[in-house]
Each structure stands twice: as C-alpha cells, then as structure tokens.
Amino acid sequence: MINVTINGKEIQVPRGTMLLEACRQAGADIPTFCHDPHLQLAGSCRMCVVEAKGRWNLLASCVMPAENGMEIETESPSVVEARKIILELLLARHDLSCHTCERDGDCRLQDYCYRYGVKESRFAGEIIHFSKEDPNPFIERDYDKCIMCTKCVRVCKEITGAEAINVKDRGHHAAISTAFDGNLADSTCVFCGQCIMVCPVGALTSKVSMGKGKPYQVEKVLTTCTYCGTGCTLELNVKDDTVVGVSSNRDERYSPVNQGALCVKGRFGWDFIHAEDRLTTPLIRKNGELQPASWDEALDFAAAKLKQIKEASGPDALAMFASARITNEENYLAQKFMRAVIGTNNVDHCARL
Numbered sequence: 001m002i003n004v005t006i007n008g009k010e011i012q013v014p015r016g017t018m019l020l021e022a023c024r025q026a027g028a029d030i031p032t033f034c035h036d037p038h039l040q041l042a043g044s045c046r047m048c049v050v051e052a053k054g055r056w057n058l059l060a061s062c063v064m065p066a067e068n069g070m071e072i073e074t075e076s077p078s079v080v081e082a083r084k085i086i087l088e089l090l091l092a093r094h095d096l097s098c099h100t101c102e103r104d105g106d107c108r109l110q111d112y113c114y115r116y117g118v119k120e121s122r123f124a125g126e127i128i129h130f131s132k133e134d135p136n137p138f139i140e141r142d143y144d145k146c147i148m149c150t151k152c153v154r155v156c157k158e159i160t161g162a163e164a165i166n167v168k169d170r171g172h173h174a175a176i177s178t179a180f181d182g183n184l185a186d187s188t189c190v191f192c193g194q195c196i197m198v199c200p201v202g203a204l205t206s207k208v209s210m211g212k213g214k215p216y217q218v219e220k221v222l223t224t225c226t227y228c229g230t231g232c233t234l235e236l237n238v239k240d241d242t243v244v245g246v247s248s249n250r251d252e253r254y255s256p257v258n259q260g261a262l263c264v265k266g267r268f269g270w271d272f273i274h275a276e277d278r279l280t281t282p283l284i285r286k287n288g289e290l291q292p293a294s295w296d297e298a299l300d301f302a303a304a305k306l307k308q309i310k311e312a313s314g315p316d317a318l319a320m321f322a323s324a325r326i327t328n329e330e331n332y333l334a335q336k337f338m339r340a341v342i343g344t345n346n347v348d349h350c351a352r353l
Contacts, residue, residue: 002068007075019061019072020048028074031083031112033200034149035062038250038259039158045149047086047112051076058082084116091121093128093172094201095144102140103202106215109147110201130175136184138191138207138268143175146203152176152195159261164189176203193267197248197260208268209245213237218244222254225266229324229351232258232266243273310342319346 001012004019006026013022018041023030033045043063050061053071058079073079090109098104113119130143150167153176157163164187168177178187196204218237225232233255237245246267248260272278282298283290293301309317320342322334335347 002066004066004068005071007073013066015065015068017066019050019059019064019066019070022066023050023061023072023074030061030074031108031115032062033108033147034151036151036155036198039151039154039198042150042154045086045147047083049079049082050074051079080116083112084118087113087116087118088121088123090147091118092123092125093144094147095131095142097145101145101202102205102210102214103199104214107202108200126172128173132177134183134185136189136191136207138264139184139193139196140205140207140210141176141184141203142205143203145201146176147201148174148176149200150176151198151200152204155194155198156189160190160192160194162188162190162192165195191264191268192262193264194261196267197250197262206245206268208271209237212244213239220247220249222249225262226325227263227265227269230257232262234262234266236270243270246270306342315343316346318342318344319348322347322349324349324351 002015003010003012004022004026005011006023006028009026011022011026013025020030020032020035030050031047033047034042035045035048041063043060046060048061049058051073052059053073087109091113094109098107098110101107104110130146132141132143134141148167153166156165164184165176165178167174168181169175178184178189184191193206196206199205218239220235221238222233222235225234233249235247235249236243237247246262248262248267249255250260252259281292282295284293284298284301285291306318318338320334320338322331326334331349338344338347
C-alpha cells in the first residue's frame with residue numbers, strides 16, 4: 001500500500017493503482033471521455049488531468065500510476081483552465097445540434113460544458129463534415145458529433161472482436177472509419193451496438209429508437225434478454241407504457257453475465273413487442289382456417305390431440321422441442337412432462353445447435 005494525498009485528504013491505495021481510481025476513492029469527481037473500466041487505457045482525451053505538487057506538467061490521471069507521497073489537486077485553477085480549453089477544442093468540430101440529438105440529457109460533453117461554464121469555442125476555423133450516411137438499419141453514424149475518444153474502436157476490437165472500425169487520417173482530419181471508408185454492412189461489423197453503448201456523445205445512436213424518446217424521458221426497466229440461453233441483462237427503455245429502445249446496464253452487480261455487452265438481437269430486436277400483427281389470442285384451425293379460441297379451449301384441444309396420438313401410435317410418436325427463451329424451471333417441467341406423463345425421451349431444445 002502507498003499513501004496519497006488528494007485535495008488535502010490522505011488515503012491508502014495498492015501500489016499500481018491509477019491516479020483516476022485513487023481520486024475517485026477519495027471522493028473526487030474526475031471527468032473522463034476516453035476512459036472505460038472494461039477497455040485498455042488510452043489517455044487520449046486528457047479531460048482527467050490533475051495537478052501533482054512538484055510536477056511541472058499536469059498528469060493524465062487515467063494512465064498515471066499513483067506514487068507514494070503524491071499530493072494531488074483535482075480542481076486547481078490550472079486543472080480547470082486545461083479542461084476548459086479541451087472542451088473548447090472539442091466544440092470547435094462538434095455539431096451543436098443538442099436540441100435534436102438523441103443523447104440530449106445523457107451526453108458527457110454537454111454535462112462537462114455545463115459544469116465548467118463553456119458556452120462556445122474560441123477556436124474557429126475550417127469546418128470539416130464527417131457525418132457518414134450508412135444504409136444499415138441499426139446504427140446512426142453522425143461523426144460531426146464525434147469527439148475522437150476512440151472508445152468505439154477499442155470496444156469493437158477488445159470486447160466484440162470484430163475490428164470493423166478504426167481511426168483514419170490524423171490531426172483535424174482524423175475520423176472513425178471502416179476499411180476504405182465503406183458501409184458497416186460491407187465490413188466485419190456484427191451490429192452488436194457495443195459502440196453505441198460506450199459512445200459518450202451522440203455520434204453513434206440507435207436508428208431503431210430514433211425519435212421515440214430522449215434518455216430523460218424514458219423509464220429504464222432492468223430485465224433479462226429472452227433470445228437465447230445466455231441470460232444477458234439489459235434495460236428496456238419505456239415511454240408511455242411502450243418499449244422504445246434497449247440500453248446496456250454495465251453494473252456488474254446486476255449484469256454479471258454480459259456486463260452490458262449485447263448482440264444485434266438483444267439490442268435492436270425488440271420492435272416486435274408492439275407489432276400490429278402479433279398474436280393476442282390462441283388460434284385453432286377449423287375447416288381449414290385459424291379461428292380465435294379461449295385458452296381453456298386451446299389447451300383442451302392440444303391435450304386431446306396428444307392423448308389421441310399416444311393411444312393410436314404410442315408415446316414415441318410424440319416429441320417436444322423446448323426453448324432457450326423460457327426459464328430453466330419451465331424447461332425442467334417440459335422434459336418431465338414428456339418423460340413422466342407422455343412416456344418418451346423424445347425431447348430436444350432449440351439451443352442445441
């Protein structure tokens with residue numbers, strides 16, 4: 001353990017702890033753009049700079065290990081001025097259409113500009129447009145709002161493993177791009193939406209949820225994805241009793257299986273919930289046509305047919321396919337029903353690919 005003094009408060013942290021974590025343990029609120037606890041360190045945005053006594057330059061706290069005896073100030077005049085300049089530099093190439101942005105109210109750039117009173121940028125110059133028209137049905141790529149934190153690039157490589165995007169060009173012309181600046185559908189992208197999950201601004205958003213409600217207008221309901229047996233945790237975004245989107249919950253206490261990561265189905269495949277042609281009642285085929293029926297009628301009909309087949313052809317004439325979309329308990333009952341009631345071992349499961 002080593003001793004570090006942060007804003008006059010002395011704490012002990014294990015050797016090797018980054019200053020960012022030490023500051024947060026001491027109760028300091030350090031702003032970050034590029035840092036993510038699930039990704040490799042980048043240290044590129046410099047919003048997390050702090051001042052160390054005796055050091056001539058400010059330190060990027062997310063990549064600087066704490067040293068024994070350090071005295072750190074997290075909101076000194078030099079630190080605040082540096083963060084203001086960084087925000088102004090970001091604003092110089094950021095599309096400030098906050099009133100129509102899907103991330104309005106849930107945008108770190110917006111939050112930090114408010115926190116430090118940055119209203120505009122003094123760094124006027126050539127305006128380059130990076131927004132990318134992409135015909136894919138899932139991800140909106142509005143890079144005019146990109147702040148080049150590169151979290152989308154790193155999450156695509158380190159968590160999804162697709163490596164579909166990277167940084168092209170350098171300096172004022174740097175932008176996020178696929179190979180040869182093509183469309184996502186022509187790249188190795190699997191449309192998992194992890195890039196949306198980590199984007200701190202409105203550069204990457206969901207096309208499926210677009211225009212259906214801003215973050216502060218929705219209620220987030222924690223639940224479990226039902227598409228397969230993995231058991232990923234997700235949040236349903238609900239507005240006016242209607243599901244309008246899905247977001248990640250990255251708290252390991254509630255999301256131990258996937259820690260926020262989802263597949264294309266879990267993140268974007270929710271619009272069937274309110275589909276107009278979704279069945280709302282059981283149907284029984286009568287005289288060649290499906291007719292609405294009550295649950296009692298439908299269950300009695302199914303039971304009679306199962307009994308008829310078993311008596312005529314034996315229990316092995318029947319088979320059951322269970323589902324990964326139901327609970328373990330329901331799957332247990334399904335196989336027990338076939339083995340103990342019907343009398344056959346013909347049980348299979350859609351997850352046995």
